[in-house]
Amino acid sequence: MDKFYKEGASVFKALGDPRRAMIVDMLSCGELCACKILEKFSISQSTLSHHMKLLCECGLVVGRNEGKWTHYSLSADGIARTKQFLCHITDSKENPIYKNMDPDQCCSK
């Protein structure tokens, strides 16, 4: 139960960095190798590697090794799960966990 929010939030934590959000945007138009991504940022190679690791670990991006190069692309499944989680926590609903919260129980006489 707690794990549900922890895992869902981990993707948002990854997207919570502007550079990583921009990297995801870049990858949305196709697979790119690390060196091409690096060109667009004024960050060191090790920093980019760190960001890519985080994006991969949360399941949003997958890396494909080809010789000495690594090609990164978005994970369709990871994106689908992310959108699903966002809808789950934001769409209006009768949440079973909190449905017995009577608004008159507190905050009124």
Next chain:
Amino acid sequence: MDKFYKEGASVFKALGDPRRAMIVDMLSCGELCACKILEKFSISQSTLSHHMKLLCECGLVVGRNEGKWTHYSLSADGIARTKQFLCHITDSKENPIYKNMDPDQCCSK
């Protein structure tokens, strides 16, 4: 341009905390006052206040003061903008910014 990602990422940064994601989930079934939210967590009142401030500042939640109580609810507009941003950076597209990235320019002979 850079501001675009920074603002979009700020919402994800807010949702990147499991407690805050859970609070948003709670609010999705209706307005709640701070005391009711606090009941569901084993955190201090000041910590909750801090989380609510972050959720409000990124535009996802709005607070409504009524006497000495504060009622929190989701911002339909904030949610819409968040979903839009997520789709913008993840949906497959011909991104004008990166469309001239020739995959054969790098990473191949």
Next chain:
DNA sequence: GCCTCACATCGAAATGTGTCAATATGAAAA
């Protein structure tokens, strides 16, 4: 007026994150 209640803010401590230079790894070229 004074007290109480709900919530916000402050200050401090612990932990987490982003970044870099340096170094390691592993594949291909020479």
Next chain:
DNA sequence: TTTTCATATTGACACATTTCGATGTGAGGC
């Protein structure tokens, strides 16, 4: 095999974040 190249990992540092107890604030109740 030695070198070179692309990427990953390590170690260190600055800064941000989470959390708490203590205190401030502003609205009602006495």
